Amino acid sequence: MADQSIEDRYFRLLKSYVMGPKEEHLAAAAELGRELVTADVPEEDVAEIHEKALRLLAQESPDMTLEDVAHLISGPLMEMFMAYGLAFRERLEERRRTEEELRKHRDHLEGLVKERTAELVVAKDRAEESDRLKSAFLAVMSHELRTPLNSIIGFTGIVLQGLAGPLSEEQAKQLGMVQGSARHLLELINDVLDISKIEAGEVEIDPKAFDVREAIEKAAQKVGLSAEKKGLALTVDVAPEVGRITSDRRRFEQIVVNLVNNAVKFTEKGEVRVECCLSEDRLVTCVKDTGIGIKPEDLGKLFEAFRQLGDGLSRPQEGTGLGLSICKKLVALLGGGIRVESKPGEGSVFTFTLPKLWSA
Ligand SMILES: Nc1ncnc2c1ncn2[C@@H]1O[C@H](COP(=O)(O)OP(=O)(O)OP(=O)(O)O)[C@@H](O)[C@H]1O
Numbered sequence: 001m002a003d004q005s006i007e008d009r010y011f012r013l014l015k016s017y018v019m020g021p022k023e024e025h026l027a028a029a030a031e032l033g034r035e036l037v038t039a040d041v042p043e044e045d046v047a048e049i050h051e052k053a054l055r056l057l058a059q060e061s062p063d064m065t066l067e068d069v070a071h072l073i074s075g076p077l078m079e080m081f082m083a084y085g086l087a088f089r090e091r092l093e094e095r096r097r098t099e100e101e102l103r104k105h106r107d108h109l110e111g112l113v114k115e116r117t118a119e120l121v122v123a124k125d126r127a128e129e130s131d132r133l134k135s136a137f138l139a140v141m142s143h144e145l146r147t148p149l150n151s152i153i154g155f156t157g158i159v160l161q162g163l164a165g166p167l168s169e170e171q172a173k174q175l176g177m178v179q180g181s182a183r184h185l186l187e188l189i190n191d192v193l194d195i196s197k198i199e200a201g202e203v204e205i206d207p208k209a210f211d212v213r214e215a216i217e218k219a220a221q222k223v224g225l226s227a228e229k230k231g232l233a234l235t236v237d238v239a240p241e242v243g244r245i246t247s248d249r250r251r252f253e254q255i256v257v258n259l260v261n262n263a264v265k266f267t268e269k270g271e272v273r274v275e276c277c278l279s280e281d282r283l284v285t286c287v288k289d290t291g292i293g294i295k296p297e298d299l300g301k302l303f304e305a306f307r308q309l310g311d312g313l314s315r316p317q318e319g320t321g322l323g324l325s326i327c328k329k330l331v332a333l334l335g336g337g338i339r340v341e342s343k344p345g346e347g348s349v350f351t352f353t354l355p356k357l358w359s360a
C-alpha cells in the first residue's frame with residue numbers, strides 16, 4: 001500500500017486543481033507521477049489512491065457529482081499518468097542496463113577465475129615436481145653418506161677392540177665418543193633416507209604373515225637397555241587372540257621401536273607398556289608411558305617432520321624430530337591410522353591401528 005503522505009499529496013493536488021487555476025498544477029502533477037514510480041507504488045495502488053481522492057473530492061463539493069469531478073481533473077491526470085509511464089520506462093531501461101553491466105562483470109570474473117586457476121595448476125605442478133626432486137636428491141645423498149659412515153663405525157670398532165694395537169684409556173674414551181657420534185649420525189641419515197623415500201613414493205611394502213607377539217617383543221628388546229638404564233619397567237602385553245597378521249613386519253617393528261623409544265626418552269619414572277589386541281578386523285597397538293606428557297596445544301604438531309616440542313633451547317633430549325613423522329607415514333602406507341592422547345605430567349598413549357590383512 002502507498003504511504004499516507006503520497007495519498008494526501010495526491011488528494012491535495014487534485015483538490016487545488018479543481019478549485020484553482022489549472023496550468024499551475026500540471027508541473028506538480030508530472031512531479032507526483034514521477035514520484036509514484038520512485039516510491040515503487042504499483043499501478044493497482046495508484047488506481048486505488050485515485051478512486052479514494054475522487055470520492056473525497058466529490059464529498060467536499062456537494063454541488064458536483066463524481067463524474068463532474070472526474071471530468072474536471074482529466075488534464076492533470078493525463079499529465080500525471082504520462083509522467084508515471086515515462087518514469088516507469090526509464091526505470092525499466094535502467095534496470096536492463098544494470099543487468100547488462102552485471103552480466104559483463106560476471107563474465108569478466110569467470111574469465112579471471114579461469115585464468116587464475118590455470119596459473120595455480122601450473123604453480124602446483126611446479127611445486128610438486130621440485131618436492132619430488134628434493135626427495136629424490138635427499139634419498140641419493142643419504143645413501144652416499146651412509147657408506148663412509150659405516151666405514152668410520154667399522155674401523156673405530158676395530159681400533160677400539162685393540163686389533164690395531166693397544167690404546168690408552170683416554171684414547172679409548174675419545175674413540176668411543178667418535179663411534180657414538182657416528183652411530184647417531186647414521187641413525188639420523190637413516191631417518192632422513194626413510195622420510196625421503198616415503199615422500200618420493202619409493203617405499204615398497206613387503207606383506208607377509210608374521211607373529212605379532214614376536215615382532216613386538218623383538219622391537220621392545222631393542223629399547224630394553226635404555227629403559228633399564230633409566231630404571232623404567234618395560235612390559236609387553238599382547239592379547240592371546242592376536243596371533244598372526246599379514247603386513248610388513250620390518251615396518252611394523254620400526255613403528256613400535258620409534259614409539260617405545262619416545263616413551264622411554266620422555267619418561268623419568270614409572271613404566272612403559274606396549275599393549276596389543278584385536279578390534280573387529282583391526283590390530284590395535286598402544287604404547288603407554290608415565291612420562292612428561294604433551295600439552296593439548298602441541299598434540300596437533302607432533303607428527304610434523306622435524307617437529308620437537310619444548311622451547312628449542314633447553315631441550316634436554318636428543319633426536320631430530322623425524323620419528324613420529326615417519327611413524328605416521330608408515331602407518332598410513334600399511335593402511336592404518338595413528339593417534340595420541342596425553343596429559344602433561346601424567347603420561348601419553350600412542351595408539352595405532354592396522355588392518356589384519358594388508359592390501360594395496
Ligand atoms: N611419549 C612421549 N611423551 C612426551 N612427548 C613426546 C612423546 N613422544 C613424542 N613426544 C614429543 O614429540 C616430539 C616429536 O617426536 P619424534 O619422535 O618425532 O622426534 P624425536 O623423538 O624428538 O626425534 P627422533 O625420533 O627423530 O629421534 C618429541 O621431540 C617430543 O617433544
Ligand SMILES: [Mg+2]
Pocket residue numbers: 258261262319322323324
Ligand atoms: Mg622419536
